[in-house]
Amino acid sequence: MPAVSDSGRLPRSFYGRDAVRLARALLGTILRHESPEGATAGRIVETEAYCGPQDRAAHSYGGRRTPRNEVMWGPAGHAYVYFIYGMHWCVNVVAAAPGCPEAVLIRALEPVEGLELIRLRRGPGIRDEWLLRGPGNLCRGMGIDGRHNGADLVRGALTLLRARAVPAHRVKRTPRVGIAGAGEHARLLWRFRVEGSASVSGK
DNA sequence: GAATAGATTGTCT
DNA sequence: GACAATCTATTCT
Secondary structure, X not given: OOOOOOOOEOOHHHHOOOHHHHHHHHOOOEEEEEEOOEEEEEEEEEEEEEOHHHOOOOOOHHHOOOOOOHHHHOXXXXXXXXXXXXXXXXXXXXXXXXXXOOEEEEEEEEEEEOHHHHHHHHOOOOOHHHOOEOHHHHHHHHOOOHHHXXXXXXXXXXXXXXXXXXXXXXXXXXOOOOOHHHXXXXXXXXXXXXXXXXXXXXX
16 A cells, blocks of 8 residues: 555646745645656655746746747646756646746655655665755656656646645745846745755755 | 855757 | 756865
8 A cells, every 4th residue: 555645636726826826835745656666755845936928037938938848838737847957857837827838846855655766766875854855856766857748747647646734834935046047036935945844955 | 164166968049 | 059947076164
């Protein structure tokens, strides 16, 4: 019996809201991947909202629509996975409505299921709480890569599960990470993290 | 502890 | 050809 039930899958309606609200709502939910090597899952403790054409830090800034970011333009509840810095994958959850290219970057998870497999993928010498810390690291540990771009989280092997909500007093809002080139938009408080979790990334 | 550099490749101009 | 929603190791202080 798996440590995490698959029955609590979040419905499509959960995703159909603006990226900032979705980023907050995703805290505490469980990202689960049932791969051929085994199942892994983690509790989301850090997210960032990317808010479409007006957001200088977003891939869809200025209405850009390319093969890479095409899934951002599609229906909510799908995974937008892209490759960056020559070696890392990052996974986003598409928000809002078709034609509104908003998404939420998943930045950190607390490992919940499949610890052995996660350790195997990450390599030796890493504390368990840090195995899925950082957007690139969590994709490696969860076995997420370009094959998952466009995956439907409501139906496929990659899923999001409902879990106990994170109370407001445990949520901290900060500026986003790694977007110094975004001018004024770099200062907006569009990063959400669970206070006190050992698994959040950054300083 | 802070700052810096190097890795390494898809994507877009 | 420049650069990127990163991570790690190394070199300072």
